[in-house]
Amino acid sequence: xxxxxxxxIVLGSGPxxxxxxxxxAQLGLKTAIVERELLGGICLNWGCIPTKALLRSAEILHYAxxxxxxxxxxxxxxxxxxxxxxxxxxxxxxxxxxxxxxxxKKNKIAVHMGEGTLTGPTSLTVKGEKxxxxxxxxxxxxxxxxxxxxxxxxxxxxKRVWTYRHAMTPxxxxxxxxxxxxxxxxxxxxxxxxxxxxxxxxxxxxxRIVPVEDKDVSAFLEKNLTKQGMxxxxxxxxxxxxxxxxxxxxxxxxxxxxxSETEFSHCIVAIGIVPNTENIGLEKLAEMDRGFIQIDxxxxxxxxxxxxxxxxxxxxxxxxxxxxxxxxxxxxIAKELGNKxxxxxxxxxxxxxxxxxxxxxxxxxxxxxxxxxxxxxEVKAGTFPFIGNGKxxxxxxxxxxxxxxxxAKTGELLGAHMVGAEVxxxxxxxxxxxxxxxxxxxxxxTVFPHPTISESMHESVLASYGRALHI
Numbered sequence: 001x002x003x004x005x006x007x008x009i010v011l012g013s014g015p016x017x018x019x020x021x022x023x024x025a026q027l028g029l030k031t032a033i034v035e036r037e038l039l040g041g042i043c044l045n046w047g048c049i050p051t052k053a054l055l056r057s058a059e060i061l062h063y064a065x066x067x068x069x070x071x072x073x074x075x076x077x078x079x080x081x082x083x084x085x086x087x088x089x090x091x092x093x094x095x096x097x098x099x100x101x102x103x104x105k106k107n108k109i110a111v112h113m114g115e116g117t118l119t120g121p122t123s124l125t126v127k128g129e130k131x132x133x134x135x136x137x138x139x140x141x142x143x144x145x146x147x148x149x150x151x152x153x154x155x156x157x158x159k160r161v162w163t164y165r166h167a168m169t170p171x172x173x174x175x176x177x178x179x180x181x182x183x184x185x186x187x188x189x190x191x192x193x194x195x196x197x198x199x200x201x202x203x204x205x206x207x208r209i210v211p212v213e214d215k216d217v218s219a220f221l222e223k224n225l226t227k228q229g230m231x232x233x234x235x236x237x238x239x240x241x242x243x244x245x246x247x248x249x250x251x252x253x254x255x256x257x258x259x260s261e262t263e264f265s266h267c268i269v270a271i272g273i274v275p276n277t278e279n280i281g282l283e284k285l286a287e288m289d290r291g292f293i294q295i296d297x298x299x300x301x302x303x304x305x306x307x308x309x310x311x312x313x314x315x316x317x318x319x320x321x322x323x324x325x326x327x328x329x330x331x332x333i334a335k336e337l338g339n340k341x342x343x344x345x346x347x348x349x350x351x352x353x354x355x356x357x358x359x360x361x362x363x364x365x366x367x368x369x370x371x372x373x374x375x376x377x378e379v380k381a382g383t384f385p386f387i388g389n390g391k392x393x394x395x396x397x398x399x400x401x402x403x404x405x406x407x408a409k410t411g412e413l414l415g416a417h418m419v420g421a422e423v424x425x426x427x428x429x430x431x432x433x434x435x436x437x438x439x440x441x442x443x444x445x446t447v448f449p450h451p452t453i454s455e456s457m458h459e460s461v462l463a464s465y466g467r468a469l470h471i
Contacts, residue, residue: 006032006137008333009124011116011280014041015048016310016322017143018100023330025107027339032135033109034116034126039100042145043319045093046165051188053089054168055357058195062359069396080196082173089168118142118281121303139305139333142293143326144280146273146311151180154241154269160248161241162268164189174198174266178250180238182209184356186270187221191358194230201231201264203252208234210356214368214417216383216403221419224360224399241267275312289314297346299329307333321352351434355424360400363427366415366434369405378408380440382463384456386420388471391451397421402460404430411439416457426454440465 007029010021017033018040024031038045057080063070064078104111112135114128123136148163150156158166167189175198179190182204194200202209202225208218209225209232222232235255242249248267253259275291286301286308287294293308295301301308307329310322324347331344356362369381386392386400400420407414416430433443440461448458462468 004133004135006030006110006135007337008032008139008141008330009034009135009137010141010143011118011124012041012143012145012276012310012312013039013100013111014143014145014310014322015043015319016145016326017041017141018103019323020141020143020309020326020330021109022103022107023327024333025109027330027334027342029330029334029337031107031109032112032137033104034112034114034124034135036113036115038097039104039111040093040097042147044096044100046168048319049096050089050093050168051164051192052357053092054085054192055188055359057085057088058192059359062195066396080173082170082196085196086169116280118285118306121285121301121306124281138337139307141299141326141329141333142277142280142282142286142301142306142308142312143310143322144276144312145322146275146317148185148269149272149274151238151241151269151271153239154243154267156269157243160243160245160266162266164268164270167193167268170266174264176247176264176266177201178203178238178248178262178264178267179270180267181270181272182211182232182234183270183272184210184354186268187225187356187358189268189270190230191225194225194228195359199229199231201233201262203233203236203238203250205237206234207255210362212354213356213362213364214403214415215370216401217362217364217417217419220401221358221360221362224419225358228359273311273317277312298332298344299325300332316349316352316354318352318354321347321349324352348435351431353427353431355427357424360397360420361423362419363423364415364417365427365431366413367405368415368417369403372405372407372414377414379414380406380408380464382460382465382468384459384463384468384471386453386456388459389451389453389456391453391455392421394451395421395453397453400456402426402456404457404460404464406440406464411441413438413440413443416460420453422453426457429454429457 008024010017010033013035021033112126114126126133156163179202240251248264285303299307309325311317331342353365383403387398403417405415443461
């Protein structure tokens, strides 16, 4: 019979939960994890990773269709095999799920599969195939994540109206697709299906797509996606959906207030998330705000011994933020349990990067130019276009730019914003810079390798101070 007494129990095994459990185990704490579905949570099984596998297939298709631009000839017709694309994506997810299972064994973390419900700040029950188990620990970490938000007037049935989970395993290729919402999830799926040959329309209620990004990035992306054949409607809203066996009829009000009905074969709802915090016993144990668990800088709730991390807590709702929180919370718990060798540091939300893997990619960290000015900074901002970068031209990826924002008084790097090829791999340079509290002086003196697209990062810093060399 399994030992039900632990130092730490983690409820949920997503990127926050399983990383937190591993760090607890590394610190010598007897650790268990409770999961109701698949180890790795939404990110590994239904989110971040398998969607990137889908997007990679679409990217390869795009390059194959444009082979002549690179002096190449491909004989025969090039087409997507949707079933094979989805199968590859699910294979990637399965491989990573198995990897997390291995990590649990390697770190001697007990895994309890089933539905977990808190019975107190340091106790819970797990209902699974083996019946009901009662577990207790000195500390419990809630890492239950979140799920897609439904429209109030139409349920996601998985046939014609999809969430991201349905969109990842489609039974058929949409002919005409409506995407409601232009955040990271909506735009990534819009980009995937557009590259796969689908007629895509994106409806965004705010005045620009990817509204959390710098306005220059939003404008560039909208222009680029429109050029690719996508229909973008901003300042617009879907007021009603009529679903039938053959498709979806959407009532859409545009930015001018004009309402019209348009028929689509399928619809993806990407209007935000809902935290998975109901019916797990939190009502009297934690302070809640719109369903999200309120925590301090180390993950503590109002109940001693109960902690929370990841998407069930205030945003940004990103996998890497959850993982970082998981490590911080694990170290804070170890310190409370007497480990004097750990020194947990609270998360600085200004240094959390955001990445969107559409085509072209988007990446950013810190304040936008507008937000910096709203915060009272006198700013210096500079932009360098990829058309001035030799490597980008050689790759055939000359559309994009890097923008940096500095405090004019101190030279502090306040934010960096990119759009273009591989920018999600480049943003970490600025994230490290911000974490080290760098100024323009250090960045200007940094030697960037040639030829690389990353040279655009250097040039954008120079441009912020009127010193750009190649434009």
